[in-house]
Amino acid sequence: MLGQKYQLRQRIGVGGMGTVYEAEQLDTGRTVAVKVLQQHLIGVPAMHARFRREAQATAGVRHPNIVEVMDFHDAPDEPPFLVMELLRGQTLNTLLKKEGPLPVARAAAIAHQVAIALVTAHQAGVIHRDIKPDNIFLVDTGTEALQVKLLDFGVARLMHEDDATALGTANGAWVGTPSYMAPEQIRCRPVDGRADIYSLGACLYQMVTGQRPIDVADNVALVSAVMHDVPAPLSGLRMDVPDGLSQVVERTLQKDAAARFPEAHELVQALEPWTHAAPATAPRTAAASTAAPVPEAPAPEAPAAKARAATAHERSPLQPILLVGSALAVGLAATGGLILTASGMTPAEEPAVLRVIELPRAPVEGGVAPAAQGYSEGWIAESIEARVAALDGCYTHSGEDAACRQDTYALVYSPKGVVLGARMRPHQPTALSQCIDRALRGLTLGKPRPAMAGTVTVLLRRE
Structure with a gap:
């Protein structure tokens, strides 16, 4: 009882975040699906926030093509859980694994219903940010009618929020599934409804061809490919795909958001002519029942095509933004600081050039704090830049491949300006933080004056 x-x-399903149960709502007698947070995730703030976000995002969005979330509980005496409508059927991901490429009209009809769902979500100020086959559910209606439901608003962004708030995590990790993410999502830029349009276009491409538009196994190469590789036109891969539909999908997958359909309702209109060429019937499931909220394990990434592998860029995806503030140990009345930023490095561009901007000094009673002592402009930038490859290797080897991650470290340095240790703030004894500590130990931070020691605060951000 919950x-x-x-x-x-x-129990009717288990996913990475939660276990889904068929349940009875005793006060109404209604049968519902209850998704309960996994035991080992209870107490993890980001997981609680994701459950809460799903309830918040769907609270004002009611539509036949969007799964209904009816209740949310996060009480101290029981695990957090969501209550949703119980659906029977299968995800698009399951269907594609069973059947491969779909008939053109059937694929267009599925995408058409998802686009209609996006119209409602976007009008309500909700951007889904994770449209993929696992989150598109095909309901077994018992008839030939097609019924599609859009699932899992756990990483949705509300349009009144900024991206950092919407992220729901302190680290700013990637939000979405890379193979279906728009280039601006990969780059950690602000997104709007056009990012969902791109993701839906990627799903439609896969429905028609049986492969993702960007199908690269290596995560670093994948990031570069999403931003720069142009998928082959649908009509060039399947003879029965009309040129008009191929052009619709091509527009959804434009790298520049301004070149895509500006609104979901325009995509609905563009897909409409291609949904009636043949019956678009709902898939009938052989298994008993499946609850919509159960996330499935993602399909393994297919090997990269030879052409893409040959052109994949191997430059580091780490863009360091270093917020450097001297906390000197030798009697300074107040501290000044420097901010070091890098200019938009991506895996397909030249290595970032660090530039240094001195921050305003902290005010003190009766005037302005004295100038920061210890470092001169340029020396810190050069020393940190020399460790970029090692720092990026820490993210890769620790499994932290999210492009948008950012972490803050306190670097303690000796009187000679040599880093004695790096500690993540807040302290997290993870494999990543331990690797960063090892990578930065021994680093010389410019040329401080004699007998100066202190702490440098460093923000590492991957873009």
């Missing part, structure tokens, strides 16, 4: 009114009957 929430004093949801009687769990049977």
Whole structure:
């Protein structure tokens, strides 16, 4: 029993975040699906925030093509859980694994319903940010009618929020699934509804061809490919794909968001002519029942095509933004600081050039703090730049491949300006933080004056 009114009957699915149960809502007698946060994730703030976000994002969005979230509980005496409508059927991902490429009209009809769902979501100020086959559910209606439901608003962004707030994590990790993410998402730029349009276009491309538009196994190469590789036109891969539909999909997958359909309703209109060429029937499931909220394990990435592998760029995806503030140990009344930024490095561009900007000094009573002592402009930038490859290797080897991650470290340095240790703030004894500590130990931070020691605060951000 959960929430004093949801009687769990049977487990019907397990995902990475939660276990889904069929349950009875005792006060109404209605059968519902209850997604309960996994035991090992209870107490993890980001996981609680994701559950809460899904309830918040869908609270004002009611539509036949969007799964209905009816209740959310996060009480101290029981695990967090979401209550949703119980759906029977299968995800698009499951269907594609079974059947491969779909008939053109069937694929267009599925995408058409998802686009209609996006119209409602976007009008309500919600950007999904994770449109993919796992989150598109095909309901078994018992008839030939097609019924599609859009699932999992756990990483949705509300349009009144900034990206950092919407992220729901302190580290700013990538939000979305890279193979289906728009280039601006990969670059950690602000996104709007056009990012969802790109992701839906990627799903439609896969429905028609049986492969993702960007199909690269290596994550570093994938990031570069999403931003720079142009998928082959649908009509060039399947003879029965009309040129008009191929052009619709091509527009959804434009690298520049301004070149895509500006609004979801325009995509709905563009897909409409291609949904009636043949019956678009709902898939019938052989298995018993599947609850919509159960996330499935993502399909393994296919090997990269030879042409893409040959042109994949191997430059580091780490863009360091270094917020450097002297906290000197030798009697300074107040501290000044420097800010070091890098100019938009991506895996396909030249290595970033660091530039240094001195921050305003902290005010003190009766005037302005004295100038920061210890470092001169340029020396810190040069010393940090020499360790970029090692720092990026820490993210790769620790499994932290999110392009948008950012972490803050306190670097303690000796009187000679040599880093004695790097500690993540807040302290997290993870494999990543330990690797960063090893990579930065021994680094000489410019040329401080004699007998000066202190702390440098460093923000590492991957873009």
